[in-house]
Amino acid sequence: MAPKNFDGIMSNSGSNKNKNTLPPDDDGISENTPHSSADETNEGQDESLEEILLQELLQKTGQLQKTEKELTEIRQELNITRQLIACQTNGIIFLDQQLRIIYANNLFCSITGRDLPNLNEKKIDQFVLLPEPGQHFETIIQKAMHWGSWRGEVLIKENDSGRLPMIMSLNYRDQEGDTESTEGFVCRFSPQEMKETELTMHSSSRLSYDALTGLPDRPSFQYHFSFCIEQARVKHAFIGLLFIDLDHFKRINRMLGPGVGDELLCSVTALLKQCGNAVGADFIARLSGDEFAIILPPPTNVKQAEQLAERILKKFQQPVTIKSRDIFITPSIGISLYPDDGESPPELLRNADTAMEMAKARGGNTHCHWHSEMDTQAVQNLHLENDLRKAVANGDLFNHYQPQIDLTNGIIVGMEALARWEHPVHGSISPVIFIPIAENTGLIEELGLDLVLLACKEGCEWMKMGFKNFTMAVNLSGSLLRRNDLFEQIMECLKTTGFPPTSLEVEFTESVLIENMDNTLDLINKCRQEGIKMAIDDFGTGYSSLSYLQRFAVDKIKIDRSFIMDVTTNASDAAITMAIIAIAKKLNFQVLAEGVEYEDQLFFLQENQCDECQGFLFSKPITAKQMTNLLMRDSSIALKHKRIIDKFYSIKAQDD
Numbered sequence: 001m002a003p004k005n006f007d008g009i010m011s012n013s014g015s016n017k018n019k020n021t022l023p024p025d026d027d028g029i030s031e032n033t034p035h036s037s038a039d040e041t042n043e044g045q046d047e048s049l050e051e052i053l054l055q056e057l058l059q060k061t062g063q064l065q066k067t068e069k070e071l072t073e074i075r076q077e078l079n080i081t082r083q084l085i086a087c088q089t090n091g092i093i094f095l096d097q098q099l100r101i102i103y104a105n106n107l108f109c110s111i112t113g114r115d116l117p118n119l120n121e122k123k124i125d126q127f128v129l130l131p132e133p134g135q136h137f138e139t140i141i142q143k144a145m146h147w148g149s150w151r152g153e154v155l156i157k158e159n160d161s162g163r164l165p166m167i168m169s170l171n172y173r174d175q176e177g178d179t180e181s182t183e184g185f186v187c188r189f190s191p192q193e194m195k196e197t198e199l200t201m202h203s204s205s206r207l208s209y210d211a212l213t214g215l216p217d218r219p220s221f222q223y224h225f226s227f228c229i230e231q232a233r234v235k236h237a238f239i240g241l242l243f244i245d246l247d248h249f250k251r252i253n254r255m256l257g258p259g260v261g262d263e264l265l266c267s268v269t270a271l272l273k274q275c276g277n278a279v280g281a282d283f284i285a286r287l288s289g290d291e292f293a294i295i296l297p298p299p300t301n302v303k304q305a306e307q308l309a310e311r312i313l314k315k316f317q318q319p320v321t322i323k324s325r326d327i328f329i330t331p332s333i334g335i336s337l338y339p340d341d342g343e344s345p346p347e348l349l350r351n352a353d354t355a356m357e358m359a360k361a362r363g364g365n366t367h368c369h370w371h372s373e374m375d376t377q378a379v380q381n382l383h384l385e386n387d388l389r390k391a392v393a394n395g396d397l398f399n400h401y402q403p404q405i406d407l408t409n410g411i412i413v414g415m416e417a418l419a420r421w422e423h424p425v426h427g428s429i430s431p432v433i434f435i436p437i438a439e440n441t442g443l444i445e446e447l448g449l450d451l452v453l454l455a456c457k458e459g460c461e462w463m464k465m466g467f468k469n470f471t472m473a474v475n476l477s478g479s480l481l482r483r484n485d486l487f488e489q490i491m492e493c494l495k496t497t498g499f500p501p502t503s504l505e506v507e508f509t510e511s512v513l514i515e516n517m518d519n520t521l522d523l524i525n526k527c528r529q530e531g532i533k534m535a536i537d538d539f540g541t542g543y544s545s546l547s548y549l550q551r552f553a554v555d556k557i558k559i560d561r562s563f564i565m566d567v568t569t570n571a572s573d574a575a576i577t578m579a580i581i582a583i584a585k586k587l588n589f590q591v592l593a594e595g596v597e598y599e600d601q602l603f604f605l606q607e608n609q610c611d612e613c614q615g616f617l618f619s620k621p622i623t624a625k626q627m628t629n630l631l632m633r634d635s636s637i638a639l640k641h642k643r644i645i646d647k648f649y650s651i652k653a654q655d656d
């Protein structure tokens with residue numbers, strides 16, 4: 001063994017001599033040392049062993065220096081590689097053979113919301129999910145080992161709750177010369193690498209559909225929307241989201257039966273598809289019962305989203321025909337835009353939902369674009385809704401009454417009951433605010449009839465006082481009209497209070513009448529038989545259809561305040577007012593002008609033979625107590641009214 005070694009070293013020794021090699025003694029022999037031939041041999045051997053060891057030491061030192069240099073180079077290389085990986089726009093992780101994470105780049109860390117030490121040594125399946133049922137990492141690994149790589153769709157667990165769809169490319173690391181410790185897998189996650197065709201293919205294979213409408217369902221929406229947002233994030237593009245909810249759908253469903261409700265939802269689906277397709281928004285989903293969502297793909301902006309909303313609203317202006325029955329349905333639409341109105345899919349959906357609620361609070365059949373103050377407004381509305389609930393339960397709502405005057409003699413011939421809410425903190429809240437809240441929460445059903453009952457009760461008191469010849473007008477909202485037992489409820493109010501049916505007048509707006517045609521006709525006929533009067537409120541602001549007027553055969557038309565306001569200065573308002581009065585006369589309806597504030601308005605109305613009026617000129621809506629006083633002092637008040645009327649006639653006489 002040894003000689004072989006020596007041979008090996010010796011063969012190099014001569015050539016290996018260098019300045020580091022220690023020189024032998026001059027003659028190579030120590031003077032004082034006796035030299036036997038054996039000794040000489042030993043000495044020679046020792047010498048060469050020394051030299052050999054020395055050479056070996058030198059060689060190893062050289063190798064070590066080289067390795068250190070190489071190591072520095074490798075370190076530098078590694079550093080550069082790390083930096084390169086870190087700044088990649090793809091998420092990247094390295095796995096060992098047991099599928100444990102041994103390295104993750106910044107992007108992957110930020111998606112998962114964890115830093116490297118937190119990911120280190122953790123199994124991949126804690127952060128990356130395989131969406132296909134029955135898919136396992138083990139089978140994927142087998143494929144990757146066989147083919148060298150695997151590519152497919154995965155979901156990365158975002159921070160705490162989200163799931164981010166990505167394409168994962170998994171490569172097997174088995175380069176020649178690699179030691180066993182470096183064997184494993186590299187995973188690259190890329191949203192942007194997908195081509196459009198791949199996107200639709202991938203998406204559609206993952207989508208589940210709603211059985212009734214055939215639209216993608218809520219989970220599919222969430223999946224697809226997340227994907228779109230991710231795409232938009234990479235491309236720095238905008239995405240629009242429209243959240244659509246049908247107004248009063250639940251009541252329609254209840255009234256017409258779920259069969260008709262289902263058909264209605266299918267017709268609505270067709271309408272939404274038409275509108276969406278026309279502007280390239282081909283992803284429409286049904287989120288739940290009567291909630292739909294439309295994704296407006298890039299390039300888009302607020303204006304385009306609002307235009308789509310307008311298009312939808314316009315489409316719904318026509319009735320939907322189901323089983324040869326015309327049904328009017330309206331939507332409320334909320335809009336949010338990525339990235340201005342939210343960064344993540346849940347945030348954008350929540351904001352579009354808030355905006356939709358705002359559209360509903362504005363009476364529905366409209367659209368709203370989300371803005372940050374809406375959250376506070378929505379919270380305020382929520383508080384108000386709770387307070388209103390309590391107020392209704394406690395009977396804290398009451399009526400004010402506004403007198404209605406006969407224009408020929410100035411006498412109070414009627415009054416309108418107007419709801420009032422005295423809020424303990426906010427003071428008096430207008431019915432314009434709380435009636436829509438009550439409508440949207442269903443509270444109106446309770447509230448509406450409570451106030452009708454109160455109006456009948458207070459009306460009875462005035463009758464007992466001897467003030468018998470007046471009509472009590474009550475406002476009934478559209479949602480009350482949809483109650484099947486509305487007529488019975490009204491009769492119940494009359495029966496409990498003893499108020500005469502012939503003195504009660506029920507007011508509906510035109511749109512409420514027309515949108516609930518069948519029910520209204522039935523109600524009008526029944527009421528008519530009992531002698532209850534019917535009035536059309538806010539006339540001129542809605543359909544103003546003469547054929548409808550004839551069909552409903554109501555008793556009174558109330559000209560909307562907006563025409564009366566400028567009736568003496570605006571020629572078209574004057575023309576419309578005169579036309580309405582003429583039509584009413586022709587059809588034998590009474591006609592009343594709302595919102596009369598000034599004498600010249602009154603004179604105009606008298607001149608044009610309007611029958612009655614109501615407005616601040618005579619009286620604002622007043623409390624029941626004030627009304628009692630007014631009626632008690634009726635002679636004096638009537639005198640005031642009479643004075644105004646007389647003034648008109650005296651001016652008229654002078655003119656003549």
Ligand code: C2E
Pocket residue numbers: 402417418419420430431432435448451475476477537538561594595596597614615616617621
């Ligand atoms: P409306 O039925 O058209 O009631 C007339 C509104 O005009 C009342 O507003 C009244 O105070 C106001 N008004 C009357 N004369 C004048 C005037 O000369 N000038 C001005 N500027 N305004 C005048 P109010 O009381 O705020 O009620 C607003 C609306 O709320 C009502 O409009 C009605 O649609 C609704 N509403 C009120 N009470 C009820 C109710 O008990 N049930 C239902 N469903 N709706 C109600």
Ligand code: CA
Pocket residue numbers: 416475507537
């Ligand atoms: Ca009214």
Ligand code: CA
Pocket residue numbers: 537538558560561594
């Ligand atoms: Ca009105």
